[in-house]
Amino acid sequence: MLKSDRFLAYALILPVVAAVVAFVVGPTYNVATLSLTQVVMGMERGFGTLGNFKALAADPVFGLVLKNTAIWILGGTFLCVTVGLAVGTYLAIDSRMTGWLRALILLPWVLPDVVTAMAWKWMLHGQVGIIGQTLQSSGMTEGTVSFLGDPDLVMWVLVVVLIWRKMPLVALILCAAIRAVPDDQMEAARMDGANAVERFRFVTLPNIAFSLTAVTVISMIWITAEFALPWIMTGGGPANASQIMATYIYQQSFEFFNWGVASAMSVINLVMLASIVALYLYVNRRSWASEGQK
Amino acid sequence: MSKSISRRRFLGTTAAVGAATFLPGTPAFAASGEISVWKFGGTPQEVETWAQRNDAFTEANPDIDLNYSYFNGQIRRQKILAGFQTNRLADVIIAFGQDIPEFAGFGMIQPLDDIAGDKLAGWKERIVPEVYESGMHDGKLYALPTYVDMASFLAINLDALEEAGFDRPPETWDELREYAKAMTKPDRPGIAFPATTAPVDINIFEGLAYANGGRIFDEETGKVTLNDPGVVDALQFYVDLIKDGSTPAATSLTETFFRDTAQLFGQGRSAMWIGLSWLNTPWGVNEDVRWTGVPMPKPEAPSGSYEPVSAIMDGTAMLMVSSRSKNPEAAAEYVDFWSQDAQLEVWGGQPEIARIPAGKAAWDNAELKEAWPNWVKAYEADTLFKGGAPMPRFIGVSAIESALGTAIQQAVLGQKTPQEALDEATTAAQGQIDLIRG
Numbered sequence: 001m002l003k004s005d006r007f008l009a010y011a012l013i014l015p016v017v018a019a020v021v022a023f024v025v026g027p028t029y030n031v032a033t034l035s036l037t038q039v040v041m042g043m044e045r046g047f048g049t050l051g052n053f054k055a056l057a058a059d060p061v062f063g064l065v066l067k068n069t070a071i072w073i074l075g076g077t078f079l080c081v082t083v084g085l086a087v088g089t090y091l092a093i094d095s096r097m098t099g100w101l102r103a104l105i106l107l108p109w110v111l112p113d114v115v116t117a118m119a120w121k122w123m124l125h126g127q128v129g130i131i132g133q134t135l136q137s138s139g140m141t142e143g144t145v146s147f148l149g150d151p152d153l154v155m156w157v158l159v160v161v162l163i164w165r166k167m168p169l170v171a172l173i174l175c176a177a178i179r180a181v182p183d184d185q186m187e188a189a190r191m192d193g194a195n196a197v198e199r200f201r202f203v204t205l206p207n208i209a210f211s212l213t214a215v216t217v218i219s220m221i222w223i224t225a226e227f228a229l230p231w232i233m234t235g236g237g238p239a240n241a242s243q244i245m246a247t248y249i250y251q252q253s254f255e256f257f258n259w260g261v262a263s264a265m266s267v268i269n270l271v272m273l274a275s276i277v278a279l280y281l282y283v284n285r286r287s288w289a290s291e292g293q294k
Numbered sequence: 295m296s297k298s299i300s301r302r303r304f305l306g307t308t309a310a311v312g313a314a315t316f317l318p319g320t321p322a323f324a325a326s327g328e329i330s331v332w333k334f335g336g337t338p339q340e341v342e343t344w345a346q347r348n349d350a351f352t353e354a355n356p357d358i359d360l361n362y363s364y365f366n367g368q369i370r371r372q373k374i375l376a377g378f379q380t381n382r383l384a385d386v387i388i389a390f391g392q393d394i395p396e397f398a399g400f401g402m403i404q405p406l407d408d409i410a411g412d413k414l415a416g417w418k419e420r421i422v423p424e425v426y427e428s429g430m431h432d433g434k435l436y437a438l439p440t441y442v443d444m445a446s447f448l449a450i451n452l453d454a455l456e457e458a459g460f461d462r463p464p465e466t467w468d469e470l471r472e473y474a475k476a477m478t479k480p481d482r483p484g485i486a487f488p489a490t491t492a493p494v495d496i497n498i499f500e501g502l503a504y505a506n507g508g509r510i511f512d513e514e515t516g517k518v519t520l521n522d523p524g525v526v527d528a529l530q531f532y533v534d535l536i537k538d539g540s541t542p543a544a545t546s547l548t549e550t551f552f553r554d555t556a557q558l559f560g561q562g563r564s565a566m567w568i569g570l571s572w573l574n575t576p577w578g579v580n581e582d583v584r585w586t587g588v589p590m591p592k593p594e595a596p597s598g599s600y601e602p603v604s605a606i607m608d609g610t611a612m613l614m615v616s617s618r619s620k621n622p623e624a625a626a627e628y629v630d631f632w633s634q635d636a637q638l639e640v641w642g643g644q645p646e647i648a649r650i651p652a653g654k655a656a657w658d659n660a661e662l663k664e665a666w667p668n669w670v671k672a673y674e675a676d677t678l679f680k681g682g683a684p685m686p687r688f689i690g691v692s693a694i695e696s697a698l699g700t701a702i703q704q705a706v707l708g709q710k711t712p713q714e715a716l717d718e719a720t721t722a723a724q725g726q727i728d729l730i731r732g
Contacts, residue, residue, distance in 0.1 A: 038729075040729070040730050051729075055725065055729055058725060059722070059725065060718065060721075060722055061700075061722065125546075125549065125550070125554075126542070126543055126545055126546030126549060126550075127542055127546050127550065127558060127563065128558070128563075143543070144543075144546075146543055146545035146546040146548075146549050148549045149543075149544075149545035149546050149547070149548040149549035149550075150545045151707060151709070234549070235490060235491050235492065236491065237490055237491045237548060237549075237699075237700075237703055238490075238545070238548035238549065238703040238707060239548070239700050239703040239704045239707060239709060240700055251696065253372070254371050254372035254375065255371065255692045255693075255696060256690070256692055256693045256696070256726060256730060257371070257375065257396070257400075257692075257730070258693075258726070258729060258730060261729070
């Protein structure tokens with residue numbers, strides 16, 4: 001590479017690097033610093049302390065928050081991708097019906113978060129919700145069910161709403177990947193006597209491995225960052241049964257004005273997410289490698 | 295005898311006389327320039343009227359360029375904090391009384407005494423003293439109240455009341471349990487109360503607890519007192535209503551906040567509901583629902599360690615001036631504008647009837663008398679505010695109220711007894727408070 005080419009290359013990536021430093025590295029550094037500082041209402045009370053992390057360890061709610069966050073992120077991502085893969089596989093089939101569905105399925109995705117949350121909140125309401133009333137009138141339940149008021153149900157109900165909202169794009173991305181699987185490979189597998197499940201397992205999956213990994217990582221990040229849906233629908237209740245990292249960070253920051261603790265939680269959240277993503281990428285590296293050798 | 299006047303003396307005297315003559319009318323001393331105003335929360339009627347009255351302010355003060363913005367009440371803390379941190383806080387903030395100690399304690403707002411000392415006498419003259427007090431903190435006025443809300447009150451469906459054979463509203467907690475049981479039908483609970491973690495839902499419960507001699511925090515000792523018998527027994531009262539079978543399912547109470555509870559009552563889906571003083575006025579009721587609002591029945595024998603109160607109150611449209619205001623004169627002028635009878639009468643039924651007005655003149659309005667005859671009677675008899683206290687307000691109040699909200703839900707759902715839930719909440723809140731207060 002010529003020296004002038006190298007300068008040009010650096011110049012071309014400079015805006016992106018500057019943006020990343022300004023909007024990712026800067027705030028991350030700021031949060032990491034804040035997590036080691038006692039900050040209340042914007043007033044510093046000493047840097048270089050692990051007090052915020054110790055306060056979290058002593059907080060009885062924090063354990064529940066971690067458990068709920070695991071359900072939210074891991075359960076949400078797993079179900080979102082699994083359902084998305086199933087729906088994407090169906091949508092990949094050429095028919096008039098799937099042609100329409102490919103367009104319609106994006107509806108939940110384009111609705112604003114607040115509208116989605118409010119609509120679901122009312123549909124799931126114990127006294128006036130249409131879902132509970134339908135279940136009751138069809139004899140499936142004795143009375144109406146308060147989906148968002150029952151601490152045993154609420155977290156999973158939120159995950160279901162989350163999947164309804166996030167899955168369509170996952171399905172469409174995977175649908176596109178499945179449709180890009182070479183026909184000759186499918187045909188060869190069919191001629192070799194592979195049934196539908198075997199063709200999916202040994203031909204389709206390896207071919208879409210890269211898209212599947214990418215969509216899983218992206219879903220995990222989307223779900224971790226999702227705040228409006230759980231906050232509007234439950235506010236973290238009842239009795240903290242749906243309190244997750246995103247809502248608890250918000251509460252600590254803007255209700256209690258306790259920025260130090262909120263930052264400490266953000267750091268823990270970041271480390272957890274980075275670890276999960278790194279592990280996932282490490283496990284999946286082989287499938288990409290095999291894809292690259294084709 | 296003649297007295298000679300020196301040139302210096304002549305000039306000095308002339309200058310002094312000139313200054314005395316012209317200064318009061320000198321335009322340079324009239325407020326002018328730009329001010330920004332952030333208003334948070336309010337009923338739809340109030341929000342609309344506030345914006346209209348701002349036009350009158352602009353007309354009366356052509357030299358002041360008013361930049362007014364309205365925001366949802368629930369985002370006020372983050373909006374104000376972010377504004378403070380970035381040095382972009384509005385000159386005038388219209389927020390909640392419960393915010394005052396925190397905002398004042400952290401230097402976000404300044405005492406009005408310092409910037410509008412000459413106006414205080416007029417404000418005191420026009421505003422009901424007990425309500426005026428709600429803007430005070432550490433002996434200084436930090437916020438001008440325009441109205442207050444009181445906790446707790448009871449909305450009663452009059453048809454349900456008569457159907458159950460009662461000719462007067464309940465007056466004690468025991469009576470209320472009896473009434474609620476009698477007014478319960480298979481498709482309509484006798485009573486509902488909101489038990490989400492929304493601040494208003496917690497304020498409603500605090501009204502009961504404070505009436506029972508409970509408190510949530512002891513400012514003198516710095517100790518959280520959520521497990522005081524007054525609070526525990528108030529929570530037990532909630533639990534008893536559920537055990538009596540007089541309420542919707544417990545799980546539904548924890549998902550239905552005050553506005554939804556009001557709407558369900560307005561649709562005839564519950565015979566009574568416990569709320570703040572406005573009850574159903576902001577949203578109305580179905581045409582076939584006849585209803586009335588009364589003060590919440592009181593405990594027979596208050597069990598708390600503190601003086602029982604008749605009600606707790608707080609204003610949610612209190613005018614505060616930012617400590618970083620670049621134009622405190624114009625900000626004070628704006629606050630003064632809202633202290634005038636013409637503005638304060640907005641809450642005297644012209645057109646808003648949901649709030650307890652701060653202005654003395656508003657109490658003479660026929661519309662208010664028609665909407666709330668009992669309030670006006672009590673005000674005239676000097677008993678409306680008697681025994682009342684401000685809603686909890688101190689640095690760290692949100693942390694304690696949040697822990698209380700969780701405890702209420704745990705007890706309502708039967709996960710813990712009120713005592714267990716509040717013991718845990720006390721420990722958790724004390725940790726938060728110690729952290730916040732350093």
